[in-house]
Amino acid sequence: MPADRYRPAAGSLHPETSDLIRRIAILVLLTAIAGGPTAPAAELPSMGEPVDQVLSPRQEAEIGRELMAQARRALDLNRDPEIAAYIDSIGRRLATHSDSTPVNGYTFFVVRNASINAFAGPGGYIGVHSGLITEAETEAQMAGVIAHEIAHVSQRHIARSFARSQRDSYATLAAILAGLVIGSQNPQAGQAAITGGIAAGQQRRINYTRSNEYEADRIGIALLARAGYDPVGMTEFFETLMRSAGAGGSQVPEFLRTHPLSQNRIAEAASRADALQRHDQRRDTLSFQLMKARMQAQFSDQPGRLHDRWRQRDPAEDDDRAAAQQYGLAVLELRLDQHERARERLDELHAAAPDNLHYGLALARSLQSGGDAEAALATWEDTRALHPDGYPVVATGHDLLLGNEQADRAVELVTDYLRGDGPMEPEAWRLLAEAADAADRPGRSHEALGEYYVRVDRLEQALTQLELALERAESGSTEHTRLTTRVEQVRELRRERLASNPLGG
Numbered sequence: 001m002p003a004d005r006y007r008p009a010a011g012s013l014h015p016e017t018s019d020l021i022r023r024i025a026i027l028v029l030l031t032a033i034a035g036g037p038t039a040p041a042a043e044l045p046s047m048g049e050p051v052d053q054v055l056s057p058r059q060e061a062e063i064g065r066e067l068m069a070q071a072r073r074a075l076d077l078n079r080d081p082e083i084a085a086y087i088d089s090i091g092r093r094l095a096t097h098s099d100s101t102p103v104n105g106y107t108f109f110v111v112r113n114a115s116i117n118a119f120a121g122p123g124g125y126i127g128v129h130s131g132l133i134t135e136a137e138t139e140a141q142m143a144g145v146i147a148h149e150i151a152h153v154s155q156r157h158i159a160r161s162f163a164r165s166q167r168d169s170y171a172t173l174a175a176i177l178a179g180l181v182i183g184s185q186n187p188q189a190g191q192a193a194i195t196g197g198i199a200a201g202q203q204r205r206i207n208y209t210r211s212n213e214y215e216a217d218r219i220g221i222a223l224l225a226r227a228g229y230d231p232v233g234m235t236e237f238f239e240t241l242m243r244s245a246g247a248g249g250s251q252v253p254e255f256l257r258t259h260p261l262s263q264n265r266i267a268e269a270a271s272r273a274d275a276l277q278r279h280d281q282r283r284d285t286l287s288f289q290l291m292k293a294r295m296q297a298q299f300s301d302q303p304g305r306l307h308d309r310w311r312q313r314d315p316a317e318d319d320d321r322a323a324a325q326q327y328g329l330a331v332l333e334l335r336l337d338q339h340e341r342a343r344e345r346l347d348e349l350h351a352a353a354p355d356n357l358h359y360g361l362a363l364a365r366s367l368q369s370g371g372d373a374e375a376a377l378a379t380w381e382d383t384r385a386l387h388p389d390g391y392p393v394v395a396t397g398h399d400l401l402l403g404n405e406q407a408d409r410a411v412e413l414v415t416d417y418l419r420g421d422g423p424m425e426p427e428a429w430r431l432l433a434e435a436a437d438a439a440d441r442p443g444r445s446h447e448a449l450g451e452y453y454v455r456v457d458r459l460e461q462a463l464t465q466l467e468l469a470l471e472r473a474e475s476g477s478t479e480h481t482r483l484t485t486r487v488e489q490v491r492e493l494r495r496e497r498l499a500s501n502p503l504g505g
Contacts, residue, residue, distance in 0.1 A: 055159045061103035062497075064123025068107065069457035071127075078110035078130070080298055081395040082358060084425070086291045087128060090139070094147050097226035100154040105423075108146070112299055116241065117254035120149040122158050130295055132255065135240070139288035140233025140281075144224055145255070148234065151219035157212045213259060217269045221276060230281040231273035238266050286320040290358050293328030297335070307332040323349060330362060339370040350379075357387045361396045373404045391417070391425040398431045407439035426455035443472035447483065450490075459494040466490060 071077070078084055091108030095101070102124030114131040121127070126149045128142075136142040152158070217234070224231040238261055241253050300306045310329055316322040326345050333342035346363040353359060360383030367376035380400055384393050394417045401410040414432040418424055429452035436445035450465030466487050473480040 057103050057156075057159075060156070060159050061123035064102075064121050064125045065104065065457060067121050068125045071121075071125075072456050073458075076112040078112055078295075079427070080294070081392040081425070081427070082361065083110060083291055083295055083298070085390060085392050086287060087133075090143055091126060091146055091150070094143060094150055094223050094227050097223050098150055098154045100156075102153060106150070106153070110295075115254040116244070118145050118149050120152040120158070124153050126150065126153065129254075130299055134292055134296055135244075136237060136288075136292075137240070138233060138236075138284040140224070140229045140231075140283045141237040141240070142233075142288065143227070143229050144220065144231070144234030144237055147220035147223040147227075147229075148216050148259075149220075150223060151216040152212070155212075155215055155219065157216070160212075213265065214268070217265065218272060221269060221272050224273075225276040225278075225281070228280075228282055230283045231276045232270070233283065235266060235270040235273050238269065242266070284320065286323065286356075287358075289320045289324035290327050293324040294331055294358070297328045297331035300332075303332050303335045307336060323353075327358065327362070330366070334362070334366055334369060337369070339366055342366045343370055354382075355386050357383065357390065357392065360386070361392060364396060364400060368400055368403060373400075376400055377404065389420060389422075391428060394428065395431060398435060402435060402438055407435055410435035411439050411441070411444070426452060429455060443469045443479075446472070447486075450486075454490060454493075457497075459490060459497065462490055463487065463494070 087110055088108050091106060095106045104123060106124040106126060108126050108128070110133070111127050111129050113129040115129055116132045116135050117129040118132055119127050126146065128146065132145060133142055136145075221231045221234055224234060241256055242261060244253055297303065297306070307329065310325065310332070313325065316325055326349055330342040330345040330349075333339070333345070343363070343366040346359060346366055350356070350359040350363050360379060364376045364380040364383065367373075367379060377400055380393075380397055384397065387393050394414060397413050398410050401407070401413065411432065414428055414435055418428055418432065429448050433445045433448035433452060436442075436448055446465045446469035450462045450469060453459070453462035453465060466483060470480065470483040470487060473483050
């Protein structure tokens with residue numbers, strides 16, 4: 001089965017939503033040309049009308065879900081399991097202390113983009129640009145930005161914007177979705193269009209008004225403190241952004257364009273943070289420094305040049321940063337097929353901290369790349385024993401087992417993960433499809449791929465895969481009955497999604 005089967009297809013839209021989005025795109029163009037229609041007064045929210053009557057939490061969640069479904073297909077999103085799990089863990093740690101949770105919970109993801117930015121989408125979808133993470137000096141600084149975005153969601157600033165001007169807000173959302181249409185046809189243009197639509201269009205349209213920004217600062221700082229972080233991290237990063245903008249403002253970070261800062265706002269945030277400081281709050285972690293180095297190493301377009309530059313750096317005085325330097329070099333060396341050099345660095349790191357997840361997984365991969373499959377699997381098993389529930393361990397084990405022609409074990413590994421408690425990474429279903437195909441179980445492969453498409457809101461593709469799985473099931477068997485039921489469930493879900501779409505008219 002072609003490997004492309006396991007990757008989200010580019011250049012196509014949900015058949016059930018593409019016509020809707022294109023109609024919206026045309027409406028946006030007509031509105032721009034004509035200067036915008038005048039909505040009847042009865043369609044505008046009255047003064048003091050509760051925001052839920054204009055945009056309910058469930059409607060907001062549906063808009064966010066659709067937006068995320070399209071973003072998955074057009075934005076250059078991070079696919080590295082370790083980076084994804086790390087950012088998700090920080091987001092969930094903060095969100096646990098929020099007073100409000102969106103209908104579908106929070107989704108945290110990383111956009112591979114060097115600009116310094118983060119954004120909150122409708123319904124709790126929070127994106128962080130890789131440039132923001134690499135620019136932050138400490139975990140508290142990065143967490144401060146995420147906490148700020150969580151506050152925008154928990155206070156429903158997006159919905160409030162809709163309530164202030166329903167016509168204009170829907171036009172703004174339409175412009176974002178129109179950008180997603182462009183992205184589905186031209187990924188390069190889509191990256192700019194969607195990032196601009198979500199971050200610049202949506203958030204600049206909200207403008208996050210002065211009151212929104214002050215409120216997000218106040219609540220975000222409190223979230224940081226309750227989650228055990230030094231709340232000064234938020235104001236430290238704000239100050240870094242202001243400095244990076246320069247005196248003339250010619251290099252203004254994107255975050256400042258969508259979240260305007262002032263010295264008064266920074267001073268007020270600093271005062272709040274100082275009042276909440278305690279001696280036992282965390283500022284930084286080894287995990288942050290490792291993932292920051294990993295992100296730079298994995299996302300670099302010129303790994304050889306970056307490796308040469310990093311090798312010439314002076315050793316960091318801080319132990320965590322010194323370890324991250326060695327780890328980052330090892331990740332680059334794995335990319336450059338310098339397996340022996342990577343293994344030597346990782347051997348030393350792993351010996352000093354054998355319980356570290358990232359060292360164990362990288363060492364296993366280096367051993368596999370160097371041809372020592374038995375040692376690779378043994379190292380992975382040791383790491384798995386210490387971290388039994390993490391998706392990064394499952395993803396690494398899947399790759400190692402398939403590389404050693406143990407497809408049945410890979411199927412068992414991923415299936416066990418998917419049977420666990422708690423939130424599951426959608427990519428695990430794609431891995432299961434790949435493992436089942438390698439194990440010559442085409443029906444199971446089609447079914448798993450169908451479940452993957454369900455979870456990334458590509459219901460038409462999901463039905464195609466589930467129907468292929470149903471065709472392979474023996475008529476009258478338990479499997480056939482189960483798949484028949486599942487196909488009907490997904491068809492009904494598709495009907496519900498179309499009916500509940502707040503843009504459906």
